[in-house]
Amino acid sequence: MPKDHGIGASSKRREDVRFLTGRGRYTDDINLHGQAYAWFVRSPVAHGRLNKVETEAAAGMPGVLRVFTGADFEGVGGLPCGWQVTDRFGEVMQEPGHPVLAQGKVRHVGDPIAVVVAETEAQARDAAEAVVFDIEELEPVLDMKAALESAAPKVHDDLESNLCYDWGFVEENREAVNAAFDKAAHVTTLELVNQRLVPNAMEPRVAVGDYNTGTDDSTLYTTSQNPHVIRLLMGAFVLGIPEHKLRVVAPDVGGGFGSKIFHYAEEAFCTFAAKQLRRPVKWTCQRSESFITDAHGRDHVTKIELALDAEGHFQAIRTETYANMGAYLSTFAPSVPTWLHGTLMAGNYTTPLIYVNVKAVFTNTVPVDAYRGAGRPEATFQLERVIDKAAREMGIDPVEIRRKNFVTEFPYATPVAVEYDTGDYHATLDKLLEIADVAGFEARLAESKARGKLRGLGLNCYIEACGIAPSHLVGQLGARAGLYESATVRVNATGGLVVMTGSHSHGQGHETTFAQVVADMIGLDENMVEIVHGDTANTPMGMGTYGSRSLAVGGSAMVRATEKIIAKAKKIAAHLMEASPEDIELKDGAFTVAGTDKSVAWGDVTLAAYVPHNYPLEEIEPGLEETAFYDPNNFTFPAGAYACEVELDPDTGKVTILSFAAADDFGNIVNPMVVDGQVHGGLAQGIGQALLEGATYDEYGQLLSGSYMDYAMPRADDVPFYTVDHSCQTPCTHNPLGVKGCGEAGAIGSPPAVVNAVVDALQRAGHSDITHIDMPLTPSRVWAAMQG
Amino acid sequence: MAKVSMSVNGKPVTGEVEGRTLLVQFLREGLGLTGTHVGCDTSQCGACVVHVDGRAVKACAIFAAEAEGAEVTTIEGMADADGSLSTIQQAFQDHHGLQCGFCTPGMVMSAAALLAENPKPSEAEVRDYLEGNLCRCTGYHNIVKAIMAASGQDVAIAAE
Numbered sequence: 001m002p003k004d005h006g007i008g009a010s011s012k013r014r015e016d017v018r019f020l021t022g023r024g025r026y027t028d029d030i031n032l033h034g035q036a037y038a039w040f041v042r043s044p045v046a047h048g049r050l051n052k053v054e055t056e057a058a059a060g061m062p063g064v065l066r067v068f069t070g071a072d073f074e075g076v077g078g079l080p081c082g083w084q085v086t087d088r089f090g091e092v093m094q095e096p097g098h099p100v101l102a103q104g105k106v107r108h109v110g111d112p113i114a115v116v117v118a119e120t121e122a123q124a125r126d127a128a129e130a131v132v133f134d135i136e137e138l139e140p141v142l143d144m145k146a147a148l149e150s151a152a153p154k155v156h157d158d159l160e161s162n163l164c165y166d167w168g169f170v171e172e173n174r175e176a177v178n179a180a181f182d183k184a185a186h187v188t189t190l191e192l193v194n195q196r197l198v199p200n201a202m203e204p205r206v207a208v209g210d211y212n213t214g215t216d217d218s219t220l221y222t223t224s225q226n227p228h229v230i231r232l233l234m235g236a237f238v239l240g241i242p243e244h245k246l247r248v249v250a251p252d253v254g255g256g257f258g259s260k261i262f263h264y265a266e267e268a269f270c271t272f273a274a275k276q277l278r279r280p281v282k283w284t285c286q287r288s289e290s291f292i293t294d295a296h297g298r299d300h301v302t303k304i305e306l307a308l309d310a311e312g313h314f315q316a317i318r319t320e321t322y323a324n325m326g327a328y329l330s331t332f333a334p335s336v337p338t339w340l341h342g343t344l345m346a347g348n349y350t351t352p353l354i355y356v357n358v359k360a361v362f363t364n365t366v367p368v369d370a371y372r373g374a375g376r377p378e379a380t381f382q383l384e385r386v387i388d389k390a391a392r393e394m395g396i397d398p399v400e401i402r403r404k405n406f407v408t409e410f411p412y413a414t415p416v417a418v419e420y421d422t423g424d425y426h427a428t429l430d431k432l433l434e435i436a437d438v439a440g441f442e443a444r445l446a447e448s449k450a451r452g453k454l455r456g457l458g459l460n461c462y463i464e465a466c467g468i469a470p471s472h473l474v475g476q477l478g479a480r481a482g483l484y485e486s487a488t489v490r491v492n493a494t495g496g497l498v499v500m501t502g503s504h505s506h507g508q509g510h511e512t513t514f515a516q517v518v519a520d521m522i523g524l525d526e527n528m529v530e531i532v533h534g535d536t537a538n539t540p541m542g543m544g545t546y547g548s549r550s551l552a553v554g555g556s557a558m559v560r561a562t563e564k565i566i567a568k569a570k571k572i573a574a575h576l577m578e579a580s581p582e583d584i585e586l587k588d589g590a591f592t593v594a595g596t597d598k599s600v601a602w603g604d605v606t607l608a609a610y611v612p613h614n615y616p617l618e619e620i621e622p623g624l625e626e627t628a629f630y631d632p633n634n635f636t637f638p639a640g641a642y643a644c645e646v647e648l649d650p651d652t653g654k655v656t657i658l659s660f661a662a663a664d665d666f667g668n669i670v671n672p673m674v675v676d677g678q679v680h681g682g683l684a685q686g687i688g689q690a691l692l693e694g695a696t697y698d699e700y701g702q703l704l705s706g707s708y709m710d711y712a713m714p715r716a717d718d719v720p721f722y723t724v725d726h727s728c729q730t731p732c733t734h735n736p737l738g739v740k741g742c743g744e745a746g747a748i749g750s751p752p753a754v755v756n757a758v759v760d761a762l763q764r765a766g767h768s769d770i771t772h773i774d775m776p777l778t779p780s781r782v783w784a785a786m787q788g
Numbered sequence: 789m790a791k792v793s794m795s796v797n798g799k800p801v802t803g804e805v806e807g808r809t810l811l812v813q814f815l816r817e818g819l820g821l822t823g824t825h826v827g828c829d830t831s832q833c834g835a836c837v838v839h840v841d842g843r844a845v846k847a848c849a850i851f852a853a854e855a856e857g858a859e860v861t862t863i864e865g866m867a868d869a870d871g872s873l874s875t876i877q878q879a880f881q882d883h884h885g886l887q888c889g890f891c892t893p894g895m896v897m898s899a900a901a902l903l904a905e906n907p908k909p910s911e912a913e914v915r916d917y918l919e920g921n922l923c924r925c926t927g928y929h930n931i932v933k934a935i936m937a938a939s940g941q942d943v944a945i946a947a948e
Contacts, residue, residue, distance in 0.1 A: 016881040019889025020873060020896065022823015022863035029822035122808070202827045202835060202890040202924050254825075254890030255924050287828035507888030507925045677884045677930060684927030708832030708922070716918035716928040721911070746927070 002672070006520030007737075010673035013512045014527075015505070024252045027206035027223050028284050035208065035280035036065055038270060039124035041114040041131045042292065043106035046140035046364040046701020047153065050106050050133065053114055058130040063123030065277055067131065068115045068269070070103035076272065079263055080237040081329040082229075084478045085338050085360070088168030095164075096156040096362070098328040100238065100265045100272070106135060107155055107327035108364050109702055110292030112265055117273055117281055140364040140701035144301060144322040147361050155327055155362040164325050164334065164360035169342040173415065177355035180316035184307035188390035193774045194378045196299035196324065196695040198711055199371045201506075203254020204285040205294065209270030213278055217245050220271045224250040225260045225504050226544020229481070231536050233263040233331065239272055243536075246271075250534045253506035257685070258370040259294045260506065261546050262331035266293075291706040296695055297371020299324035300337060304382040312396045314405045316353040317345055319382065323360045326367035333369045334360065339477045340375025340465070346414035347383045348425045348461045348639055349405040354415045364701045370546065372685055372747040376464045384460035384752035389771050392763065398756070399438075402429065402461055411733075418465055420637045422730040425461060428663045429641040432459065435723050436643035436661035444645070445764070454648040455658075456761025459641060462749035466741035467636035467732070468547030484631035485554040486540035489518065489561040491569075491624035493610035495603040497524075499561075500532045502542010503554035508678070508743065510550060513671045517555055517737065521562045523588040524602065540627055548741025551670060552636050552732065559736045560628035568620060572605045575616040636732045636740040640664035644753035648761045653783030655691055655758055661723040662749065667731040667740040675742045679724045682746020688714035689747075690754035694776050712776070751775060758782065794858050796821070797865030805852040812836045812847035814855075815862060823863040823893050827922070834921030837894035837901075838862045844901035846920070863893035866900065876900055876938045885934035887925035894921050899935045908939050 003009040018024050043050075055067035079098040086092055102113050114131045118124035141147045141155055147162040155162055168174060181187060201223075208221040218241055224230050227248040234248075235241040253260060266283050273281040285293065300321050307316040323337035342356040391401040406425045413419045433439070441457050448455035468474075471482035486502040499518055505511060515529035533539060542554065566586055573591035574581040577598045585592050589602040608615055609624040645659045662679055669675050692712035696704045705711040731738025758777050762770045762785070773785050793802045796819060803818045815821045815838070824847055827833035836847040839861040868874050873881065876899050886892040895918070902909060902917045909917065914932050923931060936943045 012881055013884065015889070016886055017873070019886055019892050020863075020877040020880055021867055022821065022893055024823070024889050026822075026825070026890065028826070029816075031817075122806070200924055202833060202888065202922060203825070204827065252889065254827075255888040257924065284826075287830065287833070509887070673884050677887060677926060680927035680929040681887065681925045682927070685924070707830045708828050709830050713832075713922050713924070714927075715915075715922065716932060717912075717915035719928055721932070722927065722929055 005526060006516055007670050009516065010671055011512055011516055011526060013509050015509065015511045026203055026252045026254055027208060027221050030208055030221050032208060032210055032280035035282050036117050036119060036277060037121040037124045038273065038281050038283040039116050039121065039128045040112045041116070041128045043102065043109055043111040043113055043135065045106065045135055045137050046109050047138040048106050048135035049138060050102055050104055050113065050135055052134040054132040055114060057132065058116055058127040061123070061127040061130055063119035064127045065117045065119070068101065068273065069113070070099060070101040073100045076100060077238040077240065079265060079268070080233055081334065082331045082480050083335040084480065085165045085167055085334040086478060087165040088171045093165035093334055094159045095329060096159055100268050108366055110366060111327065115269055117277060142363055142365065142697055142699065142701055144324055144361040144363060147363055148359065155364055162362040164362060167338050167358045169356045169416065173353055174355050177316045177318050177353045180353050181305065181307045181318060184315050185310040186308045186390070186394055188306045188386055188393055189303065190382065190386045190389055190772060191303045192382060192385060192772060194298045194300040194302065194381055195775050196368065197297045197371055197689055197693050198291055198695050199257045199259035199294060199297055200713060201255030201257055201259055204287055204290045205260065205264065205266065206284045207267045207270040208280060208282045209274035210280040211275040211278065217247065218271050218275060219247045219249065220267055221249045221251065222267050223253050223260050224248070225253065225256040225506055225546055227504065227534060227536050228502060228541050229544055230263050230267060234268050234271065238268045247537045250504055256506045257372040258297065258374055258546060261544065262295050262369055288707045291711065292366055292703055295330040295367050295369035296326065297368065298378060299368050300378045302382050304386045306386045306390050308390060308394065312394055312401050312404055314349055314351040317351050319345065319356050321358045323358050324365065324368050325360050325362050326365045327362065328367050330367040330369035333367060335478065336370050336375040341379045343416050343418045343465060344376050344379035344463065345383060345416050347380070348407060348463050350407050352415060356416070365697060372682065373744045376744065377748045377751060380462045380748050381752050385755060385772065388756045398459065399429065418635060421634055421733040423637060423639050423665060424728060424730050425639060427728040428639065428665050429461065431663040431725055431728050432641035432643055432661060435663060435725050436659070438643065448647055454650055454761040454765045456646050456757040456764060457643065458753045458756025458760050459643040460749065460752040460756060461639070461641045463637055463639040464744060464748050465635040466548035466638055466744065467552030467632050467735065468549045469635060470633055471631050481543065482631065483543050484629050485549065485557045486542040486627065486629045487554065487558040487561045488540050488625065488627040489558065489565050491565060491606050493607050495528065495606045497529045498532055499529060499558060500539040501554050501558060502540055503550040504533050504545045506545065508545065508550060509674045513551065513674055514555065514558060516670055518558060518562050521559065522566065522602065523586065548638065548743040551737065551739050552735055552741045553630060553632055555737055555739065556632070556735045557628045557630035560630055561626045564626035564628060565624060568624060569605050571616065571620055572608050573600050576600050576604065576608060576614065632735060634734050636735070638664065638666050638740040638742065638745050640745060640749060642749040642753040644757040646754065646757040646761055648758065648782065650786070653779040653786060655777055655782060657687060657720050657754065659720055659723065660750065662746065663728060664726045664742065664745050665728045665730055666726050666742045667729055668738040669726060670739065675726055676724050678742045679746045680722055682744060683722050683750045684714045684719050685747040686750025687719055687754060690751045690775050690777060692718065692776050762786065790853055792852050792856050794855050794860055796860045797862060807851070807853065809852045810848055811850050811852045811855050814852035815847060821862050821864050825890055825893055827890065832922065834894040834898060835891050837897040837921065839897060839901065844898050863896060866896060879934040879938035883930045883934035883937055885926065885930045891921060891923045895923065895931055899938065902935065903939055908941060911936065
């Protein structure tokens with residue numbers, strides 16, 4: 001029987017009621033008295049010298065309060081980067097400045113040049129047309145390999161080149177890996193592109209800055225996944241506002257997928273301008289503006305080689321990747337192709353020798369940073385594609401070649417610096433074969449053939465490092481932040497609880513699932529627990545939500561704080577029942593003395609804590625409120641196996657996804673319904689990458705796919721009902737809930753399954769020369785491949 | 789500026805609008821009905837779908853002045869008379885048909901329009917009807933399921 005409450009129950013989401021009735025409160029729904037509106041003037045060219053910006057005409061237009069340019073930000077800090085990678089020669093990466101508004105040069109289409117602030121948005125927008133600027137166009141740097149040639153124009157004149165870093169991992173293994181390739185029985189090589197994507201959370205970014213002249217306090221309302229991180233970065237590095245004078249609020253946030261982790265210029269601008277103008281300043285991003293200002297994702301060009309022995313055992317992996325950073329370093333950009341990518345190159349397999357080389361490159365494009373999966377999809381895609389290719393070359397079944405190489409003993413230390421604590425890859429693969437009905441594929445293939453269609457089956461495994469992250473470890477790897485999480489549990493006198501978490505929900509359902517955990521621990525109704533998040537003024541310092549970390553790290557902090565609550569409550573209960581605290585048991589919201597019929601209710605204890613008339617004041621303080629910070633001692637390692645079945649129209653090259661099955665091991669599950677939903681969403685994003693999406697620049701650096709007219713977002717009729725299963729559960733060994741995280745798996749695991757399936761369909765139809773097609777597998781690309 | 793009058797969620801409203809004021813701006817900024825969302829600037833995403841005289845309309849694609857005299861229904865007007873969730877809203881909650889909630893108002897309004905014209909749509913018909921509504925969170929699975937459930941159909945899905 002499925003549980004009907006607490007941990008393991010598919011509790012309905014309490015946040016849904018406000019969202020379903022139009023009572024959500026997103027940042028754009030916030031309007032402050034007297035607010036002015038900001039409109040950004042942005043570079044229309046990819047690369048150029050910004051000689052002059054004339055604002056007089058705009059400043060004289062109706063309603064205009066002030067026009068800001070880069071000159072207004074001289075002496076103000078630039079947008080900081082939160083991660084410093086050390087290259088293979090021991091040198092730190094090249095780190096360019098990132099001004100709030102362009103100074104001297106524009107470096108991508110969309111780079112902000114000026115901002116008009118006016119009484120209404122329409123007035124600001126009209127006046128923005130009157131800002132005149134003189135840009136001396138320079139040749140743009142777009143192709144990553146060309147960008148590294150010595151004669152290439154430089155994105156940043158003050159850097160030596162367009163190379164951010166040349167990273168080797170593990171550098172000491174380089175020669176041993178080369179030697180393994182020299183003596184391998186078989187080597188499979190694959191060159192591929194993991195294309196640039198635009199995250200496209202449905203809610204565009206918004207920032208509202210406010211300043212209180214009476215208290216000298218600044219407040220920023222923003223669409224963020226991590227308000228404390230924004231407060232720290234913007235306060236300490238950009239505007240010089242101490243954290244106690246700066247409040248950042250991220251209310252209901254309409255999706256993030258990584259793109260709302262980062263600190264953006266518009267946030268700093270609105271906070272800065274509100275203080276300058278002594279008025280609230282609001283900026284609402286237009287969708288076409290978000291295409292050229294939200295950090296993009298992926299954009300890797302990779303060559304991967306896999307060395308095998310004659311039986312198909314993996315001997316070594318060698319990769320060379322060019323990773324696009326775009327024009328500036330976004331907040332966590334340097335970490336994505338390195339520590340979130342290189343560390344996952346072992347996959348689910350026992351490959352003993354691995355060497356990963358990544359060259360991160362500056363180009364005149366929108367900055368690239370973490371997008372759902374962040375580095376791990378790029379690792380999974382190349383690995384699972386090259387394995388499929390190797391299996392085909394060696395005549396080994398794609399399932400068998402994976403089974404031959406699975407890690408089966410845990411803990412397992414990979415040659416790329418991480419230690420998998422637990423897993424069972426055979427179990428998830430077995431489950432996949434069952435739920436995808438792989439045995440029945442041949443019959444379905446025949447049915448497709450009879451209709452003149454090509455059919456293919458693709459499958460793959462994946463592993464991800466989640467629960468980001470152990471601070472001591474990431475500190476060694478270049479992180480300029482800790483990655484713990486926090487929770488404060490406040491018990492009220494009448495027994496209800498308010499849990500303040502430093503993580504943030506922007507669709508994940510924390511308000512429901514976190515309440516399930518705390519209620520379960522005490523034995524209370526979930527409705528007794530309220531979850532508060534998203535406001536630095538009333539939550540403890542936390543690092544927010546990304547990297548499938550909220551439950552594994554934030555939930556663990558909540559468990560620790562609740563344990564402290566229970567320990568103290570037991571002391572109070574012991575006093576009330578004149579017993580020893582060690583003899584007190586808590587079950588179903590009541591305290592009992594073991595072996596007796598003495599009992600006090602939860603509410604009696606909480607009331608005593610706040611009305612301490614009969615209370616052990618000499619031993620413990622009144623009140624019942626505890627805070628915990630939890631810093632994990634390892635990553636978590638969700639893993640699984642995915643299968644996709646496609647049908648191809650041989651006349652048009654159109655690919656239709658007929659079915660998609662996912663067998664995941666997320667460890668313990670708090671709310672199966674929510675976990676299903678997280679996987680569904682990830683799968684659609686992965687299928688979108690595989691078949692539809694791609695950010696495309698022309699040779700001038702113009703983003704051709706810059707709106708929903710041109711960028712193919714997955715729609716309801718592009719995807720099937722998915723078959724998902726998470727019954728294989730090897731609980732995480734090092735966090736108190738035994739959970740691993742589920743937010744990114746779908747996006748990480750699905751692209752290779754789709755591409756493997758399409759290649760399978762083509763191979764079965766006799767196209768033996770087609771071993772790879774770069775994503776997105778649009779009809780024209782597939783059709784062109786079929787024409788040879 | 790021009791004066792417009794219309795009925796919104798059964799109540800008569802009037803307001804002063806510019807010629808260029810979109811219906812969605814009038815609803816959000818003029819009337820404070822912020823449940824209708826703006827997710828794009830090319831009339832693709834569908835977060836702003838409302839009903840105008842019973843038809844599903846993207847409120848970013850018509851001017852407020854065009855709705856003169858019309859009966860407009862927004863997400864704020866979709867609950868049952870006693871304030872409880874309507875059948876469609878309840879189905880979205882029961883089937884986890886929303887995550888971040890941003891596309892949700894448009895999804896619910898589109899779903900209501902679909903079921904009004906096609907009370908028992910097939911899965912393919914639901915997916916086809918939603919071509920003008922983008923969701924980035926749910927992968928559509930539970931939205932389709934919720935709409936079919938709201939139509940009173942048994943929804944057989946392998947995952948469950």
